[in-house]
Amino acid sequence: MSAKDKLLRAARECLLTKGYAHTTVRDLVAASGANQASINYHFGSKEHLLTRALRDLNTEWGELLFAILEDPDASDAARSPAGDQEARWGRIIDSIQANRSLWFVNFESVASARHDDEIRAMIASGQELARASLAEAFAGLGPDADPVAVRAAGSHYYALLVGVAAQWLTDPERAPSAAQVVAGG
Numbered sequence: 001m002s003a004k005d006k007l008l009r010a011a012r013e014c015l016l017t018k019g020y021a022h023t024t025v026r027d028l029v030a031a032s033g034a035n036q037a038s039i040n041y042h043f044g045s046k047e048h049l050l051t052r053a054l055r056d057l058n059t060e061w062g063e064l065l066f067a068i069l070e071d072p073d074a075s076d077a078a079r080s081p082a083g084d085q086e087a088r089w090g091r092i093i094d095s096i097q098a099n100r101s102l103w104f105v106n107f108e109s110v111a112s113a114r115h116d117d118e119i120r121a122m123i124a125s126g127q128e129l130a131r132a133s134l135a136e137a138f139a140g141l142g143p144d145a146d147p148v149a150v151r152a153a154g155s156h157y158y159a160l161l162v163g164v165a166a167q168w169l170t171d172p173e174r175a176p177s178a179a180q181v182v183a184g185g
Contacts, residue, residue, distance in 0.1 A: 003032070003034045003038045003042065004038075004042040004043075006032040006033060006034055007028060007032045007034050007038065007039060007042060007043070007049055008049070008052065008053055008056070009031075009032065010027075010028050010031035010032035010034075011023070011028060011049050011050055011052070011053035012053045012056065012057060013031055014027050014028060014031055014050075015050065015053055015054060015057060015105050016057070016101040016102065016105060017101070019104065019105065019108050020050055020054065020105070020108050020109065020112050021108065021111075021112075023046075023050060024046075025039060025046050028046065028049065047116070051116065051118055051119055051122075054105065054109055054112075054119065054122070055122050057102060057105055057106070058106060058109065058122060058123070058126050060102065061099075061102055061103075061106050061126075062126055062129060062130065064095055064099060064102075065092075065095070065130060065133065066133050068088070068091045068092055068095050069088065069133050069134065069136075069137040070137075085138065085182045086178045086179050086182045087178070088137065088138070088178075089164075089178035089181045089182060090178035092161065092164070092178075093164065093168060093175075093177070093178055096164070096165050096168045096169065097168065097172070100169060103165055103169055104169060107165075107166070107169070109122075109123060110123065127158060130154070130158055130161075131150070131151060131154025131155055131157075131158050132150060132154055133154075134153070134154045134157035134158055134161065135149075135150045135151075135153040135154035135157065136150075137157075138153070138157045139153035139154075139157070141153055141154075160181070164176060164181055
């Protein structure tokens with residue numbers, strides 16, 4: 001494995017265990033076995049390395065979300081917008097619990113976006129994709145639907161998703177169940 005690949009793997013591990021703000025150059029060097037100069041050589045800075053790893057993790061998060069929403073094992077009725085919403089929210093909650101570190105990194109990236117245009121653009125792009133997928137999964141608004149309706153429905157479900165995730169990450173004992181999310185509708 002190349003030094004660049006080792007650094008990316010180390011950055012990913014550090015992001016998931018320490019977070020963006022708490023990962024140091026020393027952490028990256030120790031986790032990768034590479035020298036400090038290789039960070040600047042391959043990525044220009046620690047921040048660029050972490051941003052690249054963050055982009056990869058955000059892509060992974062998106063793929064997990066899209067897979068949960070599509071659920072190819074579900075029946076046609078359950079895949080429809082009127083299908084089993086509770087089951088869909090249950091899969092989302094299960095994913096939040098199973099991928100807590102990934103969700104925390106994504107929440108932390110929002111704070112990092114304040115000072116980093118690249119992170120802000122990456123998040124905005126991911127949100128747009130998530131809104132479209134959520135609008136299709138929960139409101140039945142596919143690619144041919146009115147873009148204004150897709151954006152409105154997708155924004156609603158994205159806000160709900162982020163709120164549910166925040167509750168499950170910070171207070172899982174009192175976070176809403178899938179049935180409660182659907183009942184609050």
